[in-house]
Amino acid sequence: MVNPRLGIILGAVGVVVVLLPILVLFITGGYDSPIQRFYDSPLAPGLPMGVLVTAAGAAVTAVGLLIFIRGMRAGPTYPTAPPPIRRPLSRPRQENRELEQIEQEISNLLDSQPAMEIRTVTQPPPKRAPAKQQAVAEQTAEKKGGMVVVTRGVDMVCQSCGAVNPLGSKVCSSCGAQLFQPDPKAQPCPVCGAPLDETYKIGENIVCKICFSELKPKAG
Structure with missing residues (x-):
């Protein structure tokens, strides 16, 4: 590596040598001298x-x-320090023996436990009412009530958790809540039997908030 300090020193010496005749002439005043x-x-x-x-x-x-x-x-040169010497930490023999004893006890305890068998329980899907039986029930409900099915829903939605249940269900298969409360004063939905809410409408048609069937009042 080239040290820039050496260059500064040589440059200063060279400048002094160059200016030395002028200094001698200035000091002697032009008189005859050995220098x-x-x-x-x-x-x-x-x-x-x-x-x-x-x-x-x-x-x-x-x-x-x-x-x-x-x-x-x-670039500048800096003295590089040797890397630090890392010495492994040695534990006392007594502590090592205690750790080995604890590990052995844990291993023996795990070996003595019987193997656990994991079983997966699959819940059968809820049964849906046959299509023919459902159609007959809808026709009967239409004759009793004053609503005609425009668009038929295929599922019932739980108002508590939002889970989807098949038509004909009474309670939610996910949270166990009752899907609807019967109301003798309200007109029932001919598809799912839930009481209809007059506020859920699409134009003049009423939408069931449980099965989302679109219904219209029967003419006459």
């Missing part, structure tokens, strides 16, 4: 030593800048 003579001494024809020192300082500065840029791109 001034060193910088003015020709390294080659037309190439004094000061130019070489300045070029070397510029090169060091460029290298430091390059190292700093690469270090910043690589």
Whole structure:
């Protein structure tokens, strides 16, 4: 990993080397001095030593800048701590023995119990009245009452739980509630026998709230 701090240090050294001839000239005031003579001494024809020192300082500065840029791109470096050592927790021998004894007692107790047999009880579906018998009952009810069946319902709905029961039922097969209370003052439904409510209407026709049969008053 490249450390950007090294680049900063090299860059600072290079800047100092580049600015050193100017500082010497400023300090000496242009007088003849050993340092001034060193910088003015020709390294080659037309190439004094000061130019070489300045070029070397510029090169060091460029290298430091390059190292700093690469270090910043690589991201900061942090010392990685070793992973913590996890040691298994050891229980006392006495506690282990007690746990083993309890597990053995539970296992023996389960083995001594007889196997439980699960039986599913299926309730037979409620019996429906034969269609012919139901039709005869409806015709008899129509003759006695003043209602004619327009649309015949096929089931009876419990007003307590909403369960569906076959025609001819008296109590709900789901909750056991009575499907309807007989009312001698009200006109019975010719389909299910429940007392009709005049408020349940579709136009002029009355709808039974138990079997949802649509009925209309008999003409004449």
